[in-house]
Amino acid sequence: MGYFSDKVAVVTGGASGIGEAIASELSLSGSIVVIADINIGEAQRIAEALSRAGGRVFALRMDVTDKASVQFVLDSVIKSYGQLDIMINNAGIVVISEMEDTLEEDWDRLIDINLKGVVFGMQAAYKIMKQQGGGQILNTSSSSGLSPTPLFTAYSSVKHAVVGLSTATRIEAAPHHIKVNALCPGVVNTPVATGRNTSRGMDLEILSGGLPMMLSPKRVAKAALKGMKKNKAIIPVGMDSYLPYWANRFVPGVYDFVLAKGVPLVRSYMKNE
Numbered sequence: 001m002g003y004f005s006d007k008v009a010v011v012t013g014g015a016s017g018i019g020e021a022i023a024s025e026l027s028l029s030g031s032i033v034v035i036a037d038i039n040i041g042e043a044q045r046i047a048e049a050l051s052r053a054g055g056r057v058f059a060l061r062m063d064v065t066d067k068a069s070v071q072f073v074l075d076s077v078i079k080s081y082g083q084l085d086i087m088i089n090n091a092g093i094v095v096i097s098e099m100e101d102t103l104e105e106d107w108d109r110l111i112d113i114n115l116k117g118v119v120f121g122m123q124a125a126y127k128i129m130k131q132q133g134g135g136q137i138l139n140t141s142s143s144s145g146l147s148p149t150p151l152f153t154a155y156s157s158v159k160h161a162v163v164g165l166s167t168a169t170r171i172e173a174a175p176h177h178i179k180v181n182a183l184c185p186g187v188v189n190t191p192v193a194t195g196r197n198t199s200r201g202m203d204l205e206i207l208s209g210g211l212p213m214m215l216s217p218k219r220v221a222k223a224a225l226k227g228m229k230k231n232k233a234i235i236p237v238g239m240d241s242y243l244p245y246w247a248n249r250f251v252p253g254v255y256d257f258v259l260a261k262g263v264p265l266v267r268s269y270m271k272n273e
């Protein structure tokens with residue numbers, strides 16, 4: 001019997017990109033998966049496709065910014081299955097913007113979805129897992145949560161907060177047999193140019209056109225499951241996550257130099273100058 005066999009898992013933001021791939025990998029590994037997403041139409045379509053392929057996958061509408069909505073989904077899971085083994089707090093948006101251009105509404109959306117959304121998911125799951133004697137929580141941060149990421153300043157700030165939230169809670173949670181992991185991928189090929197994501201003064205289409213080093217969501221999902229099995233505190237994925245992470249820790253001067261040289265080039269590329 002595998003690590004994920006017959007585990008009950010909830011994946012927020014499971015109707016697209018990384019969340020969809022994690023839901024699929026968990027299902028293939030034998031878990032019962034609830035895709036919890038604000039986009040219930042897509043969540044249902046994916047749940048049906050994965051179920052047709054032999055999985056046990058269901059969809060429920062969840063808005064991670066609404067504590068009651070998060071609680072409702074977890075209550076429904078407990079009512080149906082009696083347990084919650086895995087909580088994947090993954091729903092998120094991107095704001096591409098320099099600090100000086102970032103609007104208050106951008107900060108609010110990022111904090112509400114990418115940070116408080118994770119907090120609500122963690123708190124609701126933690127209570128259940130503590131009572132049942134254990135569980136595992138994976139929070140999707142980003143390479144931007146591990147090292148400075150100019151031009152994504154607000155996004156990077158909030159993703160750093162998700163790493164801090166995860167690593168601090170991990171220590172508090174260990175005596176309750178609750179594992180906490182932070183997933184930190186580099187750039188992943190997901191639908192970035194959607195209405196959910198925002199750019200201030202830079203071209204979102206450039207990213208959606210695909211960059212050579214982009215990771216596939218499937219690769220990220222496989223790394224996430226491997227990291228969960230090993231119970232890694234931080235799970236970087238891709239060279240564009242590992243390299244800045246280690247460079248910033250061990251040769252910060254070199255890292256700053258590279259950023260100082262590289263950022264003007266990336267800025268003019270993304271501004272189509």
Ligand SMILES: NC(=O)c1ccc[n+]([C@@H]2O[C@H](COP(=O)([O-])OP(=O)(O)OC[C@H]3O[C@@H](n4cnc5c(N)ncnc54)[C@H](O)[C@@H]3O)[C@@H](O)[C@H]2O)c1
Nearest residue numbers: 013015016017018037038039063064091092142187188190
């Ligand atoms: N794509 C990347 O390059 C990349 C890199 C590192 C980390 N991430 C992070 O990975 C996570 C997933 O991103 P993705 O690239 O797969 O994006 P995506 O846009 O493909 O998927 C995000 C999903 O979240 C859902 N969602 C948005 N707001 C929600 C809300 N309020 N409540 C519930 N669901 C909501 C969307 O409907 C969508 O299904 C995010 O946290 C993102 O910051 C992405």
